[in-house]
Amino acid sequence: MTEQGRSHPIDEDSSPDRSKRCGTARTADCIDRHTAWTRSRTSATELAGVRWLRTTLGSMLSLSLLFSTLLLERGFTRRSALGSVGAGLVGALGITTAAASDPEPDDEPGGDRYVVGLEPGTSTASVSRTASRLYRSLDRSPAGSAIVGDFDDDARRALKERSDVRYVERDYVRRQSVATVDASESVDLVDEQRTPWGVERIGATDFHGSDSAGSGATVAILDSGIDPEHESLEVADGEAFIECDEDVCATAWDDETGHGTHCAGTVAALDNGRGVVGAAPAVGLCALKVLAGDGSGYDSDIAAAIEWCADNEIDVINLSLGGSDEAQVLEDALRYAYDNGVLIVAAAGNDGSVGGIDYPAGYDECIAVGSTDERDAVPSWSARGEGIELVAPGEDVLSTMPDDEYVYLEGTSMSTPHVAAIGAKLMSQGLPNAEDTDDVDDPGGARAVLRETAEDIGFDDDEQGYGLLDAFTAFEELEPVTTEDVTDVRTHSA
DSSP: OOHHHHTOOOOGGGSOOHHHHHOTTOOHHHHHHHHHHHHTSOOHHHHHHHHHHHHHHHHHHTTHHHHHHHHHHTTOOHHHHHHHHTTOHHHHTTOOOSOTTOHHHHHOSOTTEEEEEEOTTOOSHHHHTTOSEEEEEEOOOTTOOEEEEEOOHHHHHHHHTOTTEEEEEEOOEEEEOOOEEEGGGOOOOTTOEEOOHHHHHTTGGGGTTSGGGOTTOEEEEEESOOOTTOTTOOEEEEEESSOOOTTTOSSTTOOSSSHHHHHHHHHHOOOSSSEEOOSOTTSEEEEEEOSOTTSEEEHHHHHHHHHHHHHTTOSEEEEOEEBSSOOHHHHHHHHHHHHTTOEEEEEOOSSOOTTOOOBTTTSTTEEEEEEEOTTSOOOTTSOOSTTOOEEEEOSSEEEEETTTEEEEEESHHHHHHHHHHHHHHHHHTTOOSOSOTTOSSSOOHHHHHHHHTOBOOSOOHHHHTTOBOOHHHHHHTSSSOOHHHHHHHHHHHO
């Protein structure tokens, strides 16, 4: 699907009506809020014009690659070079316009790099000796440990014959689930703060400053890292599972592409009068760097980070990444984290095809998140399939970028942190991730609340799942959050 194809506006007549958006159980307040929201939207004609302009300017700004290269050759650091070219973020930040399930990285994951999963209690020494190079071991899953290394054809054949080996699989590569980059939309927000349309649409702003804002909960962003010096972000902790370019990174978990920083801003950008405000400003952020400067990362590194979350009392994992291949090493790590109380939210992908949900989002342990646009429509590029659980704003999402920048991106990568933020808010109120981790259909806990309060926007289940994320309704039903709390916050904010 080309970017031009994604830009086609949906006819007003085909958009779900207001009563469907609010659903049969919605209140008059919901209807009023939705009416006000609809009136504030850009018309389809205006939207098409804006998209055309962005596309044209984006093509012109790709020339910034040349200028950034020249600056680097003249001795600039990569960060200063990026700042100098301003809006030319497409090439300089390394974010690709490809869908998450591009075939090249999945089919060519890196020569002989494989993951060997062992039965519980099996010694790793005999397996390690057959590898020409070792990368890491994974030993937290009750299903058994795993060894990651380079194994040639003969070694792999021999390992597959062993009764104490559960699996031998490629160490597949996942990519950022970003659909497009609007380089023309780098926004100057000096001494100004904006509330992104998605944060407002899901009702998250109704609770900023209240006890339900998420204090005490932590979201781990498993991604390209987070800018540790951004004016709108506070990172409580960080860990690197891959190396970071020392010319770019101030810390081991710094962000080489901007993708992780963008996701972090949607979760918890500070309500500090500058830049943007996130869906849960009081939530703690943990930066787990699993993606390299080209936006890709190995399954084994992602799995190690997931296990780290389970061992370090992380409440919510945000996985704005994916690929088309299933991987046992990921599934084992996800099960370990889910059984240890972690809520896991993952991007469904951007290929738009029915049944085309990426992994890890396709696993039962994950809330698979698709996208919506400003008119509550599911964009053509948002993944469809039986496993879609929720949808959230994912088109033209304004958020943080390295060097105190703010840009618009779109993709299920951008939808996922909305859900992660509200999940963290719910868990900050004492809810578990799920009351029954073995029952996907009736899990209880925060996952069930997110499902039960989602807003029906009138699309099929394989497009919208349970519906559009609705923070307002979720917190209306919880204690100690009350209607009076919400009223007080709104009055104070005004």
